[in-house]
Amino acid sequence: MQESQSPKAIVGRFAPSPTGELHFGSLIAAVASYLQAKTAGGHWLIRIEDIDPPREVPGSAERILEDLRAFGLQSDLPVVYQSQRTDAYRSAVAQLIEQGLAFNCGCSRADLPATGIYPGTCRNGLAAGKTARSIRLKTTGEPIRFIDLIQGPQQENLAETVGDFVIWRADGLPAYQLATAVDDAFQQVSEVTRGADLLNSTARQIHVLNSLGLPAPEYAHHPVVCGKDGRKLSKRQQSDPVSALPRDQALKR
Ligand code: GLU
Numbered sequence: 001m002q003e004s005q006s007p008k009a010i011v012g013r014f015a016p017s018p019t020g021e022l023h024f025g026s027l028i029a030a031v032a033s034y035l036q037a038k039t040a041g042g043h044w045l046i047r048i049e050d051i052d053p054p055r056e057v058p059g060s061a062e063r064i065l066e067d068l069r070a071f072g073l074q075s076d077l078p079v080v081y082q083s084q085r086t087d088a089y090r091s092a093v094a095q096l097i098e099q100g101l102a103f104n105c106g107c108s109r110a111d112l113p114a115t116g117i118y119p120g121t122c123r124n125g126l127a128a129g130k131t132a133r134s135i136r137l138k139t140t141g142e143p144i145r146f147i148d149l150i151q152g153p154q155q156e157n158l159a160e161t162v163g164d165f166v167i168w169r170a171d172g173l174p175a176y177q178l179a180t181a182v183d184d185a186f187q188q189v190s191e192v193t194r195g196a197d198l199l200n201s202t203a204r205q206i207h208v209l210n211s212l213g214l215p216a217p218e219y220a221h222h223p224v225v226c227g228k229d230g231r232k233l234s235k236r237q238q239s240d241p242v243s244a245l246p247r248d249q250a251l252k253r
Contacts, residue, residue, distance in 0.1 A: 003012055010042025011190045014073075015180065017049040018061035021241030022068065025195065025225035025233035027250065030073055032222050033193035041170055045187055046075035051082040051179050054171075067243050071251070080187060082179050089174040093167060101211045102137045102167060106130025109237050118163030135168035137211060139177075144203040144210075149220035151196065156203035165204055174181040177201060181208035189217045197232055 003188065014030040016022070022030075035118075048061045065079065083245040096102035105122040107130065113119060118136065121127050139158035141208045147153050158165070167178040184192060184205070192202075199221040224232045242250050 008190055009188070010037055010040040011045065012037025012189050012193055013045040013047055013184070013187060013189045014068075015049050015183075015194075016064050017048040017052065017055070017138065018057060018064060019052075019055045019180070020057050021058055021243060022064045023233050023241055024245075024250070026064075027067075027071065027242050028225050029193075029195050029222070030068055031071075031251070032220075033191075034073055034107040036191055036193040037054035037218060040191075042190070044073075045077055045080070045189070046073075047080040049179070049185065051083050051174055051175070051176070053154060053173075056062065063243065067241075070243075070247055077187075080183060082174075082183065085179070085183065085186075086174065088182055088186065089168075089179055092178065092208075093174075096137060096167070096211055097135070099211075102135055102161055103164075105134050105136045105164075105166075106132055106194065108170070110131065118165065120164060123164060124210070124253055133170040134166045136164040137167045137208060138164050144206050146206060146216070146219060148199065148202075149191075149193075149218060151199060151221050154202070156200075158207055162204065167208065177204045178208055179212075181205040182212070184217055185209060185212070185214040191218045191220060193220040193222065195224040195232075196223050 012033045013032045016026055034044045034229050046065070050056060068074070091137045093102060102156060103123060104126060107121050111121065122130065123138065126132060139162070141157065141159045143155045143157040145153070145155045163179065169175050202219050202221075206216045227233055
């Protein structure tokens with residue numbers, strides 16, 4: 001069959017976790033991903049990453065969407081909520097286990113060496129006396145390489161930096177690295193534009209996609225906004241919410 005010659009559709013996304021108010025730093029991430037997609041004639045989507053109830057702040061998903069709307073930032077397709085996608089994450093994990101690419105692990109954080117790099121303890125079966133707690137994805141010694149559209153060429157050998165990593169958590173929740181990768185593929189995202197604080201998650205997400213036989217998007221990690229103390233603005237530090245700023249001034253700093 002002849003390969004399609006039409007250019008791949010451009011799809012960008014903004015994927016906030018509802019763990020607090022939208023602050024200036026996340027507004028920049030939203031605007032950056034929006035402009036990246038829209039200037040290329042693409043679509044822009046919003047995904048609410050509400051898979052971690054212990055960290056969520058009730059009502060913040062609605063307030064984030066409201067704040068985005070006030071800046072004219074609306075998803076071109078219905079907003080995806082990760083809390084409604086558990087079946088998709090379960091079937092991705094089932095596929096990985098079935099293919100021998102993921103395994104049950106009985107180790108707790110206390111069992112890991114000080115480096116935090118998983119030593120492969122349960123890779124070939126649960127270690128004696130352990131019961132299954134989490135599920136890990138096997139890493140290989142092959143470096144993951146990608147060209148970040150802002151940060152340039154990147155490579156990471158996951159076996160050396162993290163080891164086999166958790167894709168299903170001991171508390172029964174899907175891990176961020178799994179859910180985000182599965183949903184970027186599900187939503188046919190072609191470009192992930194987000195803050196550089198997430199650059200070190202990218203190789204793991206590409207590895208999840210490669211393992212599932214799904215295409216990886218392109219990535220662009222922009223510098224993050226820091227406060228006067230030099231630290232990244234964050235919802236958890238309760239950085240000034242954009243809703244507290246006059247609309248016509250929030251983007252004029
Ligand atoms: N949900 C993540 C956060 O709010 C961002 C995920 C992503 O953009 O990949 O930090």
